[in-house]
Amino acid sequence: MNKDIQAINTMIQQESAFVEKLLSEIGKVIIGQKYMVERLLIALFSNGHALLEGVPGLAKTLAVRTLSAAIQTRFQRIQFTPDLLPADLIGTLVYDQKSGEFRTKKGPIFSNLILADEINRSPAKVQSALLEAMMERQVTIGENTFPMDDPFLILATQNPIEQEGTYPLPEAQVDRFMLKLVIGYPNKEEELKIMRLNAGEKLPQPDPVITPEDIKRARLAVSQVYIDEKIERYIIDIVFATRNPSEYKLEDLNELIAYGASPRASIYLSQASKAHAFLRGRGYVTPEDVRAIGLDVLRHRVIVTYEAEAEETTAEDVVRKVLNHIEVP
Amino acid sequence: MNQAKAPKIRKINKKIRVFPVTLTLFILSSSFSIFPLDLPEPQSSINISGIVDQTKIPLNRILTLKVTLSWIGDPGIFTILNFNDPVLTNLEITGTSTSSRTEAVDQGIRVIREYEYLLKPEGLGMAYIESVSVKVHNNRDETDEILQTRRIPVEVVEPVPEKEKKGNWILLFIILILTPASAIIILIYLRQKKNQQMSLSQEIQEPTEIHYLNELRNTCDPDNLDLQKDFPTLSQLLRRFLTEKFKIRAMEATTNELVAELRSTEMHENQIQSINEILSRTDEIKFSGTKGNREEFIRFYTLIEGMLETFLRKPEKKTQQSDKNQGEEIQ
Numbered sequence: 001m002n003k004d005i006q007a008i009n010t011m012i013q014q015e016s017a018f019v020e021k022l023l024s025e026i027g028k029v030i031i032g033q034k035y036m037v038e039r040l041l042i043a044l045f046s047n048g049h050a051l052l053e054g055v056p057g058l059a060k061t062l063a064v065r066t067l068s069a070a071i072q073t074r075f076q077r078i079q080f081t082p083d084l085l086p087a088d089l090i091g092t093l094v095y096d097q098k099s100g101e102f103r104t105k106k107g108p109i110f111s112n113l114i115l116a117d118e119i120n121r122s123p124a125k126v127q128s129a130l131l132e133a134m135m136e137r138q139v140t141i142g143e144n145t146f147p148m149d150d151p152f153l154i155l156a157t158q159n160p161i162e163q164e165g166t167y168p169l170p171e172a173q174v175d176r177f178m179l180k181l182v183i184g185y186p187n188k189e190e191e192l193k194i195m196r197l198n199a200g201e202k203l204p205q206p207d208p209v210i211t212p213e214d215i216k217r218a219r220l221a222v223s224q225v226y227i228d229e230k231i232e233r234y235i236i237d238i239v240f241a242t243r244n245p246s247e248y249k250l251e252d253l254n255e256l257i258a259y260g261a262s263p264r265a266s267i268y269l270s271q272a273s274k275a276h277a278f279l280r281g282r283g284y285v286t287p288e289d290v291r292a293i294g295l296d297v298l299r300h301r302v303i304v305t306y307e308a309e310a311e312e313t314t315a316e317d318v319v320r321k322v323l324n325h326i327e328v329p
Numbered sequence: 330m331n332q333a334k335a336p337k338i339r340k341i342n343k344k345i346r347v348f349p350v351t352l353t354l355f356i357l358s359s360s361f362s363i364f365p366l367d368l369p370e371p372q373s374s375i376n377i378s379g380i381v382d383q384t385k386i387p388l389n390r391i392l393t394l395k396v397t398l399s400w401i402g403d404p405g406i407f408t409i410l411n412f413n414d415p416v417l418t419n420l421e422i423t424g425t426s427t428s429s430r431t432e433a434v435d436q437g438i439r440v441i442r443e444y445e446y447l448l449k450p451e452g453l454g455m456a457y458i459e460s461v462s463v464k465v466h467n468n469r470d471e472t473d474e475i476l477q478t479r480r481i482p483v484e485v486v487e488p489v490p491e492k493e494k495k496g497n498w499i500l501l502f503i504i505l506i507l508t509p510a511s512a513i514i515i516l517i518y519l520r521q522k523k524n525q526q527m528s529l530s531q532e533i534q535e536p537t538e539i540h541y542l543n544e545l546r547n548t549c550d551p552d553n554l555d556l557q558k559d560f561p562t563l564s565q566l567l568r569r570f571l572t573e574k575f576k577i578r579a580m581e582a583t584t585n586e587l588v589a590e591l592r593s594t595e596m597h598e599n600q601i602q603s604i605n606e607i608l609s610r611t612d613e614i615k616f617s618g619t620k621g622n623r624e625e626f627i628r629f630y631t632l633i634e635g636m637l638e639t640f641l642r643k644p645e646k647k648t649q650q651s652d653k654n655q656g657e658e659i660q
Binding site: 009287 | 578581584586612613616617618619
């Protein structure tokens with residue numbers, strides 16, 4: 001192995017040693033849902049945000065709360081409602097009668113882990129305020145600009161049912177989420193464990209495993225994970241196949257894709273693959289990492305045509321087909 | 330007695346008086362028939378006649394009316410000025426034709442003009458060809474004459490079954506029998522041809538394993554190695570072979586996916602583990618910049634070579650069945 005890469009590999013193995021302990025602590029409270037927990041960590045370590053889609057009752061809030069406790073960060077849950085205002089989210093200027101001056105009252109967004117529950121229940125102006133904070137990592141209230149806390153991770157949830165009276169996120173805004181996770185039901189054994197766990201008086205609490213400082217270090221380590229040019233080209237091929245399917249002998253997708261994935265997809269796919277490799281204690285990215293995270297990075301970035309919708313072909317189907325078609329390096 | 334005979338005698342006397350009158354009348358009438366009256370000859374010798382081919386016609390059949398004009402002598406004596414279509418009741422004209430001919434007779438030449446009409450009955454019951462009138466000009470004495478046929482009655486009866494329909498059914502039946510039969514014959518022929526081609530191509534084509542063994546020996550020379558290139562080449566060759574051998578998408582699958590897919594085949598676990606080891610290690614070499622060593626390469630080379638040779642020795646079915654010995658050979 002190249003000496004530099006060998007050093008990276010060793011460093012990653014050391015830095016990622018806490019991952020197993022962290023997963024174990026979260027696993028005390030969250031039964032199953034390994035997919036969701038792993039991807040929350042990927043978002044956390046690659047400085048992205050995640051959109052969670054799943055029916056109510058799948059422990060989305062509990063997972064974020066538990067993660068927050070395990071990594072010793074502050075957690076805020078904001079329930080998005082139709083009457084929510086941007087000021088309710090980011091804060092506002094309050095007139096102080098004693099001093100006769102306006103005082104800044106920061107909103108709940110000033111926290112480390114934010115759970116934006118049912119983000120599609122609020123109108124576009126509130127969504128925009130949140131998404132702006134996500135990208136800029138700062139919020140301006142009056143004349144003052146305030147940087148967001150670090151780590152700053154937004155986990156927004158969407159309910160796939162009850163779409164009436166909701167404000168679906170525009171494609172441009174959905175694109176800002178690094179990952180879109182589709183949360184499924186637990187299996188029988190997991191559900192049995194969940195049932196037994198919840199039969200007790202109190203849920204177990206996770207022990208703190210890492211600090212925000214450890215997270216910053218882990219992020220630095222993730223950014224140093226080696227990604228070979230062959231893997232980079234593999235990522236580019238996947239993303240380009242969503243834009244020009246016929247170039248990759250995927251002519252049948254031509255009619256189904258209205259817009260392919262943006263360059264953000266390539267960036268996030270690379271970063272998320274590195275984070276996935278980090279979770280596996282590897283200092284280099286393999287096609288396994290790209291394939292493992294590809295669907296979560298791409299499913300909300302490919303816009304399907306009306307014809308595809310009529311055929312009940314989803315963006316996920318399209319991405320799956322692309323991933324299964326492109327040759328691994 | 331004399332009084333009783335008197336009426337009889339009167340009767341006989343009466344008969345004797347009537348006989349000469351009866352005789353005279355008989356003689357007169359007989360002589361009239363034997364010696365006809367000398368009637369004047371008709372002015373024109375042109376004749377018209379109209380005949381039909383049948384007097385009882387089913388509703389779904391066609392009646393033929395033939396109108397014939399004929400005269401003896403010079404064909405130019407008469408000129409037909411006007412030939413009117415027949416006046417019809419319960420019939421309609423569906424077609425016409427004419428012909429003209431001459432024939433030699435004792436008196437000279439008979440000129441015959443025939444006009445044929447095809448008539449279709451309109452409904453059940455009686456139908457009539459009222460008349461056909463023809464206006465002719467006698468060029469000899471410069472006179473015009475109108476000739477007419479007599480009224481011809483025709484009875485239109487219930488339609489008869491169409492013979493053609495029966496014929497169609499037979500035709501259809503023949504087609505139904507012949508089409509599958511011919512299709513079967515063609516299929517058998519094509520199959521035989523395909524089998525011949527396949528057996529020919531099998532004779533010509535070398536087994537997959539031989540092809541990959543040759544490729545392995547030609548591309549990777551254990552005595553002259555370029556490890557940075559040869560490990561990926563080895564991995565590619567193995568993936569291509571697995572794609573061809575098991576009809577799986579080995580080129581698009583990651584190592585873990587491929588191994589999982591191989592487990593769904595009947596490949597032996599030991600072979601799968603060998604493949605996993607080779608591909609995982611070559612992945613590491615490809616993507617982490619690790620340089621594999623020569624011994625490692627030779628080991629992988631031997632493993633793949635042994636695997637190909639084992640597949641070659643075993644018949645198709647046995648290679649896909651769980652065969653422990655096979656795995657042991659590879660190990």
